[in-house]
Amino acid sequence: MPPPARLVPAPYRAAFAEPAFRRLLSGLVVSHLGDGMSVVAIAWLALRLAPPDQAGLIVGAAVTAYALPAAAGALLFARWLSRAAARRLVLANSVLRAGALGAVVVLHLLDQLTVGRYVALLAVSSLLAAWGTAGTYTLISEIFPAERRLPANALVGTSQQAAFVAGPAVAGLLVATIHPALVLGLDALSYLLLAVQAARLRPPAAGGRPSGARPTGRGFRILAHRPELIGLIAVTAVFYFLYGPVEVALPLYVADELSAAAGLLGGYWTVFGVGAVVGGLLGGMLTRARQWPVTIAVIAGWGLLLVPFGLAAPVWLTLACFALGGLVYGPFPAFSLALFQNAADPADLPAVLAARGVVTAAATPLGAALGGPLVTAFGAAGTLFASGLGTVALALLTAGTLLLHSRVRRTRPAAADR
Numbered sequence: 155m156p157p158p159a160r161l162v163p164a165p166y167r168a169a170f171a172e173p174a175f176r177r178l179l180s181g182l183v184v185s186h187l188g189d190g191m192s193v194v195a196i197a198w199l200a201l202r203l204a205p206p207d208q209a210g211l212i213v214g215a216a217v218t219a220y221a222l223p224a225a226a227g228a229l230l231f232a233r234w235l236s237r238a239a240a241r242r243l244v245l246a247n248s249v250l251r252a253g254a255l256g257a258v259v260v261l262h263l264l265d266q267l268t269v270g271r272y273v274a275l276l277a278v279s280s281l282l283a284a285w286g287t288a289g290t291y292t293l294i295s296e297i298f299p300a301e302r303r304l305p306a307n308a309l310v311g312t313s314q315q316a317a318f319v320a321g322p323a324v325a326g327l328l329v330a331t332i333h334p335a336l337v338l339g340l341d342a343l344s345y346l347l348l349a350v351q352a353a354r355l356r357p358p359a360a361g362g363r364p365s366g367a368r369p370t371g372r373g374f375r376i377l378a379h380r381p382e383l384i385g386l387i388a389v390t391a392v393f394y395f396l397y398g399p400v401e402v403a404l405p406l407y408v409a410d411e412l413s414a415a416a417g418l419l420g421g422y423w424t425v426f427g428v429g430a431v432v433g434g435l436l437g438g439m440l441t442r443a444r445q446w447p448v449t450i451a452v453i454a455g456w457g458l459l460l461v462p463f464g465l466a467a468p469v470w471l472t473l474a475c476f477a478l479g480g481l482v483y484g485p486f487p488a489f490s491l492a493l494f495q496n497a498a499d500p501a502d503l504p505a506v507l508a509a510r511g512v513v514t515a516a517a518t519p520l521g522a523a524l525g526g527p528l529v530t531a532f533g534a535a536g537t538l539f540a541s542g543l544g545t546v547a548l549a550l551l552t553a554g555t556l557l558l559h560s561r562v563r564r565t566r567p568a569a570a571d572r
Contacts, residue, residue: 188344190321214526247286284511326420398521433484457545464539
């Protein structure tokens, strides 16, 4: 019988062998668990605070506020943060998240928490999220050479998806016994732990020059010379935008159309997380996979798996679809980010990833903001159905565009020969 270490694939063993990466990952695992609980707590607290006739709009505003300001922060703070060391970006984001979410708890305990204050604090908490993500993946680029980054990305992404296994389930149980604001307090504590780990981190510059050595504004200029990355950003942004209404519609689908409690909402996110963990770990092995076929397959698969929500499918079937949706989506984040890591030096990477974040970080919350009016107009099930159909249409449009582009490229040399 092989020793336990041999049961772990070699790319992952190599990633765990790096002490700096182990420390970073330990902090990320805890903070991701806190975010997994917040997936349920943010929406459920918004439902508690909202007037009944404005539930969809308030949930949409809360979900949007927890993510959309990251795009603004990526632009507003570029002058200062694109020069910062990667670990300081992780540290700054963690401290801001912990402080703002902790303030929600304090206002709740003082009986001073209103919808406006809640949404404002969620917005403040997300201001540095794009820079925190940029810092995380820049650290991976500093620790590992290019050929070893995809497995490390997959471990980080899988820890985030694994949070959807335990986090929502735990939050569903906690919300049934304590106030959802206190669950957000646990998320604040998780970010404090990440801040401690980031402060202690001293990564070797194994992947290239240390970050923070280049002037600002390079991110968009680098992307301008990589049209394939621009195309990937555009398709990813539309994909995330079409996903955005799901985060608003699903809590209302559970609460209104199924007349169920927060535990079932946690169940949906938990089965999604189980699928995503498996898909993410498999994705870490896709070192030779082609970029666009994987992208199109993920988009089409996710869209098709949302369609049953609009067809009055039983709960067991929609739960199974959400689990398969996680499996399909799992490889996408690590695969996509590896392309960006390999497109720029570590010194440029914070600016490149922040430029990417300006677009992608805005996409999901903008979709979530649209989700509120959509749910009001068409109902939660209709909104989930429309999101699925729109996502499938995006996959077909992307595939058709790529086929047309490939055909044009093949005909040009033939025309030149004549």
